[in-house]
Amino acid sequence: MNRRNNQWVLLISIILLLSGCITSDRRESAGTFAKKNGLEAKDFVTTWIPLRGWQRITPPVTRLRVYIEGDGFAWVNRTRPSDDPTPRNPVGLQLAAADPSANVLYLARPCQFIGPPLPAPCQPGVWTDQRFSAAVVEAMDAALSQVKTQYPQAEFELVGYSGGGNIAALLAARRQDVRALRTVAGNLDVAYVNELHHVTPMPDAQSAINVAPSLKNLPQIHYSGASDSTVPPAVAVRFRQATGPRCTQVVVIPGMDHGGDWAAVWPELLGRKVGCIGNGD
Secondary structure: OHHHHHHHHHHHHHHHHHHHHHHHHHHHHHHHHHHHOOOEEOOEEOOOOEEOEEEEOOOOOOEEEEEEOOOOOOEOOOOOEOOOOOOOOOHHHHHHHHOOOOOEEEEOOOOOOOOOOOOOOOOHHHHOOOOOOHHHHHHHHHHHHHHHHHOOOOEEEEEEEOHHHHHHHHHHHHOOOEEEEEEEOOOOOHHHHHHHOOOOOOOOOOOHHHOHHHHOOOOEEEEEEOOOOOOOHHHHHHHHHHHOOOOEEEEEEOOOOOOOOHHHHHHHHHOOOOOOOOOOO
16 A cells, blocks of 8 residues: 555656646747747836746837737646646747837736746736736736836837737726737637636636726727637627727637637738727728
8 A cells, every 4th residue: 555655656746747847848948939039038026926028129119019928827627727827828929929020028927937936926816816806917017117117208009818918908998108909819808708618707807898998099909710719709899899999990810719820920910000990090
């Protein structure tokens, strides 16, 4: 019996070791990918949690496009949170790398690409039921304010992927220096998406749909994949109904699913004009 218990302990230790190695590989791969595409590491320290970023900056900075990552590897399965939210497929980072603009900033979500080990505030709730909490939104907002301190003339164009789309819209609603909003497969209606997937409600979540009226005059485009069953196009359509159509476009990309190769079409999609009807656009 003791021998069998020892075997189980050894097996579990090996699994944990391999899991740590895989997560480290994801961090290293992302760093290598970012560097290869001209993005330099830029970390942000907020009042309670660190944020990992990469940037390509060419002063003077008057317009900065900011990419916000999706939820990452939040859950192992429907009931078990992951030990580390670092994404296996960092679509937000891939979008930032595909952007040919001179001034680009990528922001990972809290605790992604951090460590090892993860700092004490990085508990599973941060990337599961609290991932859209006021504290998380404030941390992301603090990172933008730090950039603003360094580049006072900068105005932001926000781009959010998946859950990062929700964060981007919430930031746009609370800031006065955001000039455009784009989302890619954006979760812009948290309660609606949770209902679609029959998952537990998130009572502390802030949701873009609730601030949509305040964004009615902000030029914005929301891209959805026609084959996306995770955040289907209906989510963006609902958001457009809430903001009104004057400044909000919804574009559905044929054949694209949630984690598809958005970066391959991103330069073309960036060429689509963002504007408002009645402003000469």
